[in-house]
Amino acid sequence: MDSKERAALIREANTAFNAGDIRKARELFLKTDYKDGLIRLGDHFMYDRKLPMLAFGYYKKAGRQDKVDEIFQRMIYGLSVWLGRDKWKLPTSANQAESTETKTSTPLNPDDFVVHPILKAKALEILSSNR
Known part of the structure:
Protein backbone atom coordinates (compact mmCIF):
# COMPACT_ATOMS: atom_id res chain seq x y z
CA MET A 1 0.00 0.00 0.00
CA ASP A 2 1.34 3.42 -0.87
CA SER A 3 1.66 6.28 1.61
CA LYS A 4 -1.41 8.18 0.30
CA GLU A 5 -3.64 5.14 0.64
CA ARG A 6 -2.23 4.41 4.10
CA ALA A 7 -2.82 8.01 5.24
CA ALA A 8 -6.42 7.90 3.97
CA LEU A 9 -7.07 4.62 5.79
CA ILE A 10 -5.55 5.99 9.00
CA ARG A 11 -7.80 9.08 8.77
CA GLU A 12 -10.79 6.80 8.20
CA ALA A 13 -9.77 4.66 11.19
CA ASN A 14 -9.38 7.71 13.43
CA THR A 15 -12.83 8.94 12.36
CA ALA A 16 -14.32 5.53 13.09
CA PHE A 17 -12.60 5.35 16.48
CA ASN A 18 -13.82 8.82 17.46
CA ALA A 19 -17.35 7.85 16.37
CA GLY A 20 -17.20 4.76 18.56
CA ASP A 21 -16.92 2.23 15.74
CA ILE A 22 -14.13 0.25 17.41
CA ARG A 23 -14.43 -2.76 15.08
CA LYS A 24 -13.85 -0.69 11.94
CA ALA A 25 -11.05 1.28 13.60
CA ARG A 26 -9.42 -1.96 14.74
CA GLU A 27 -9.55 -3.44 11.25
CA LEU A 28 -7.99 -0.35 9.67
CA PHE A 29 -5.37 0.24 12.38
CA LEU A 30 -4.23 -3.38 12.02
CA LYS A 31 -4.30 -3.21 8.21
CA THR A 32 -2.10 -0.10 8.19
CA ASP A 33 -0.03 -1.20 11.19
CA TYR A 34 -0.57 2.27 12.67
CA LYS A 35 1.19 2.17 16.06
CA ASP A 36 -0.54 5.22 17.58
CA GLY A 37 -3.93 3.80 16.62
CA LEU A 38 -3.06 0.42 18.15
CA ILE A 39 -2.05 2.20 21.35
CA ARG A 40 -5.37 4.07 21.35
CA LEU A 41 -7.15 0.73 21.04
CA GLY A 42 -5.06 -0.64 23.89
CA ASP A 43 -5.92 2.37 26.05
CA HIS A 44 -9.60 1.99 25.15
CA PHE A 45 -9.66 -1.62 26.28
CA MET A 46 -7.43 -1.01 29.30
CA TYR A 47 -9.03 2.07 30.80
CA ASP A 48 -12.49 2.44 29.27
CA ARG A 49 -13.57 -1.18 28.95
CA LYS A 50 -11.42 -2.55 31.82
CA LEU A 51 -10.21 -5.47 29.69
CA PRO A 52 -6.42 -5.59 30.18
CA MET A 53 -5.95 -8.89 28.36
CA LEU A 54 -7.43 -7.40 25.17
CA ALA A 55 -5.32 -4.28 25.65
CA PHE A 56 -2.22 -6.47 26.01
CA GLY A 57 -2.36 -7.61 22.37
CA TYR A 58 -2.65 -4.10 20.99
CA TYR A 59 0.17 -2.79 23.19
CA LYS A 60 2.34 -5.75 22.18
CA LYS A 61 1.68 -5.18 18.46
CA ALA A 62 2.45 -1.46 18.87
CA GLY A 63 5.74 -2.22 20.62
Missing part, protein backbone atom coordinates in the same frame (compact mmCIF):
# COMPACT_ATOMS: atom_id res chain seq x y z
CA ARG A 64 4.75 -0.54 23.90
CA GLN A 65 6.70 -2.80 26.25
CA ASP A 66 6.13 -0.37 29.15
CA LYS A 67 2.36 -0.94 28.89
CA VAL A 68 2.83 -4.71 28.55
CA ASP A 69 5.01 -4.65 31.68
CA GLU A 70 2.35 -2.65 33.55
CA ILE A 71 -0.24 -5.33 32.79
CA PHE A 72 2.11 -8.11 33.95
CA GLN A 73 2.92 -6.19 37.13
CA ARG A 74 -0.75 -5.61 37.79
CA MET A 75 -1.46 -9.32 37.39
CA ILE A 76 1.43 -10.27 39.67
CA TYR A 77 0.35 -7.77 42.30
CA GLY A 78 -3.26 -8.96 42.15
CA LEU A 79 -2.16 -12.58 42.40
CA SER A 80 0.09 -11.87 45.38
CA VAL A 81 -2.73 -10.06 47.22
CA TRP A 82 -5.21 -12.79 46.33
CA LEU A 83 -2.90 -15.58 47.49
CA GLY A 84 -1.81 -13.68 50.58
CA ARG A 85 1.69 -12.66 51.50
CA ASP A 86 2.17 -15.72 53.70
CA LYS A 87 1.58 -18.07 50.73
CA TRP A 88 3.60 -16.21 48.08
CA LYS A 89 7.26 -16.98 48.70
CA LEU A 90 10.45 -16.79 46.71
CA PRO A 91 13.59 -18.82 47.42
CA THR A 92 16.36 -16.79 49.02
CA SER A 93 19.03 -18.48 46.89
CA ALA A 94 19.37 -20.80 43.93
CA ASN A 95 20.61 -23.61 46.18
CA GLN A 96 17.51 -23.43 48.33
CA ALA A 97 15.30 -23.46 45.26
CA GLU A 98 16.72 -26.84 44.29
CA SER A 99 16.89 -28.28 47.78
CA THR A 100 13.79 -30.00 49.12
CA GLU A 101 15.29 -30.30 52.60
CA THR A 102 15.66 -26.59 53.39
CA LYS A 103 12.67 -24.51 52.37
CA THR A 104 13.60 -21.17 53.93
CA SER A 105 12.19 -18.42 51.79
CA THR A 106 11.47 -14.73 51.78
CA PRO A 107 7.92 -13.47 51.23
CA LEU A 108 7.31 -11.52 48.05
CA ASN A 109 6.67 -7.88 48.84
CA PRO A 110 4.21 -6.24 46.41
CA ASP A 111 6.03 -2.95 47.04
CA ASP A 112 9.00 -4.43 45.11
CA PHE A 113 7.02 -3.93 41.89
CA VAL A 114 6.57 -0.61 40.17
CA VAL A 115 2.87 -0.44 39.37
CA HIS A 116 1.14 2.54 37.87
CA PRO A 117 -1.05 4.13 40.59
CA ILE A 118 -4.22 3.90 38.49
CA LEU A 119 -3.62 0.20 37.80
CA LYS A 120 -2.85 -0.48 41.47
CA ALA A 121 -6.02 1.29 42.59
CA LYS A 122 -8.09 -0.62 40.02
CA ALA A 123 -6.57 -3.96 41.06
CA LEU A 124 -7.39 -3.23 44.70
CA GLU A 125 -10.93 -2.18 43.73
CA ILE A 126 -11.45 -5.43 41.81
CA LEU A 127 -10.06 -7.50 44.65
CA SER A 128 -12.20 -5.78 47.28
CA SER A 129 -15.36 -6.23 45.19
CA ASN A 130 -14.72 -9.99 44.93
CA ARG A 131 -14.64 -10.52 48.70
Whole structure:
Protein backbone atom coordinates (compact mmCIF):
# COMPACT_ATOMS: atom_id res chain seq x y z
CA MET A 1 0.00 0.00 0.00
CA ASP A 2 1.34 3.42 -0.87
CA SER A 3 1.66 6.28 1.61
CA LYS A 4 -1.41 8.18 0.30
CA GLU A 5 -3.64 5.14 0.64
CA ARG A 6 -2.23 4.41 4.10
CA ALA A 7 -2.82 8.01 5.24
CA ALA A 8 -6.42 7.90 3.97
CA LEU A 9 -7.07 4.62 5.79
CA ILE A 10 -5.55 5.99 9.00
CA ARG A 11 -7.80 9.08 8.77
CA GLU A 12 -10.79 6.80 8.20
CA ALA A 13 -9.77 4.66 11.19
CA ASN A 14 -9.38 7.71 13.43
CA THR A 15 -12.83 8.94 12.36
CA ALA A 16 -14.32 5.53 13.09
CA PHE A 17 -12.60 5.35 16.48
CA ASN A 18 -13.82 8.82 17.46
CA ALA A 19 -17.35 7.85 16.37
CA GLY A 20 -17.20 4.76 18.56
CA ASP A 21 -16.92 2.23 15.74
CA ILE A 22 -14.13 0.25 17.41
CA ARG A 23 -14.43 -2.76 15.08
CA LYS A 24 -13.85 -0.69 11.94
CA ALA A 25 -11.05 1.28 13.60
CA ARG A 26 -9.42 -1.96 14.74
CA GLU A 27 -9.55 -3.44 11.25
CA LEU A 28 -7.99 -0.35 9.67
CA PHE A 29 -5.37 0.24 12.38
CA LEU A 30 -4.23 -3.38 12.02
CA LYS A 31 -4.30 -3.21 8.21
CA THR A 32 -2.10 -0.10 8.19
CA ASP A 33 -0.03 -1.20 11.19
CA TYR A 34 -0.57 2.27 12.67
CA LYS A 35 1.19 2.17 16.06
CA ASP A 36 -0.54 5.22 17.58
CA GLY A 37 -3.93 3.80 16.62
CA LEU A 38 -3.06 0.42 18.15
CA ILE A 39 -2.05 2.20 21.35
CA ARG A 40 -5.37 4.07 21.35
CA LEU A 41 -7.15 0.73 21.04
CA GLY A 42 -5.06 -0.64 23.89
CA ASP A 43 -5.92 2.37 26.05
CA HIS A 44 -9.60 1.99 25.15
CA PHE A 45 -9.66 -1.62 26.28
CA MET A 46 -7.43 -1.01 29.30
CA TYR A 47 -9.03 2.07 30.80
CA ASP A 48 -12.49 2.44 29.27
CA ARG A 49 -13.57 -1.18 28.95
CA LYS A 50 -11.42 -2.55 31.82
CA LEU A 51 -10.21 -5.47 29.69
CA PRO A 52 -6.42 -5.59 30.18
CA MET A 53 -5.95 -8.89 28.36
CA LEU A 54 -7.43 -7.40 25.17
CA ALA A 55 -5.32 -4.28 25.65
CA PHE A 56 -2.22 -6.47 26.01
CA GLY A 57 -2.36 -7.61 22.37
CA TYR A 58 -2.65 -4.10 20.99
CA TYR A 59 0.17 -2.79 23.19
CA LYS A 60 2.34 -5.75 22.18
CA LYS A 61 1.68 -5.18 18.46
CA ALA A 62 2.45 -1.46 18.87
CA GLY A 63 5.74 -2.22 20.62
CA ARG A 64 4.75 -0.54 23.90
CA GLN A 65 6.70 -2.80 26.25
CA ASP A 66 6.13 -0.37 29.15
CA LYS A 67 2.36 -0.94 28.89
CA VAL A 68 2.83 -4.71 28.55
CA ASP A 69 5.01 -4.65 31.68
CA GLU A 70 2.35 -2.65 33.55
CA ILE A 71 -0.24 -5.33 32.79
CA PHE A 72 2.11 -8.11 33.95
CA GLN A 73 2.92 -6.19 37.13
CA ARG A 74 -0.75 -5.61 37.79
CA MET A 75 -1.46 -9.32 37.39
CA ILE A 76 1.43 -10.27 39.67
CA TYR A 77 0.35 -7.77 42.30
CA GLY A 78 -3.26 -8.96 42.15
CA LEU A 79 -2.16 -12.58 42.40
CA SER A 80 0.09 -11.87 45.38
CA VAL A 81 -2.73 -10.06 47.22
CA TRP A 82 -5.21 -12.79 46.33
CA LEU A 83 -2.90 -15.58 47.49
CA GLY A 84 -1.81 -13.68 50.58
CA ARG A 85 1.69 -12.66 51.50
CA ASP A 86 2.17 -15.72 53.70
CA LYS A 87 1.58 -18.07 50.73
CA TRP A 88 3.60 -16.21 48.08
CA LYS A 89 7.26 -16.98 48.70
CA LEU A 90 10.45 -16.79 46.71
CA PRO A 91 13.59 -18.82 47.42
CA THR A 92 16.36 -16.79 49.02
CA SER A 93 19.03 -18.48 46.89
CA ALA A 94 19.37 -20.80 43.93
CA ASN A 95 20.61 -23.61 46.18
CA GLN A 96 17.51 -23.43 48.33
CA ALA A 97 15.30 -23.46 45.26
CA GLU A 98 16.72 -26.84 44.29
CA SER A 99 16.89 -28.28 47.78
CA THR A 100 13.79 -30.00 49.12
CA GLU A 101 15.29 -30.30 52.60
CA THR A 102 15.66 -26.59 53.39
CA LYS A 103 12.67 -24.51 52.37
CA THR A 104 13.60 -21.17 53.93
CA SER A 105 12.19 -18.42 51.79
CA THR A 106 11.47 -14.73 51.78
CA PRO A 107 7.92 -13.47 51.23
CA LEU A 108 7.31 -11.52 48.05
CA ASN A 109 6.67 -7.88 48.84
CA PRO A 110 4.21 -6.24 46.41
CA ASP A 111 6.03 -2.95 47.04
CA ASP A 112 9.00 -4.43 45.11
CA PHE A 113 7.02 -3.93 41.89
CA VAL A 114 6.57 -0.61 40.17
CA VAL A 115 2.87 -0.44 39.37
CA HIS A 116 1.14 2.54 37.87
CA PRO A 117 -1.05 4.13 40.59
CA ILE A 118 -4.22 3.90 38.49
CA LEU A 119 -3.62 0.20 37.80
CA LYS A 120 -2.85 -0.48 41.47
CA ALA A 121 -6.02 1.29 42.59
CA LYS A 122 -8.09 -0.62 40.02
CA ALA A 123 -6.57 -3.96 41.06
CA LEU A 124 -7.39 -3.23 44.70
CA GLU A 125 -10.93 -2.18 43.73
CA ILE A 126 -11.45 -5.43 41.81
CA LEU A 127 -10.06 -7.50 44.65
CA SER A 128 -12.20 -5.78 47.28
CA SER A 129 -15.36 -6.23 45.19
CA ASN A 130 -14.72 -9.99 44.93
CA ARG A 131 -14.64 -10.52 48.70
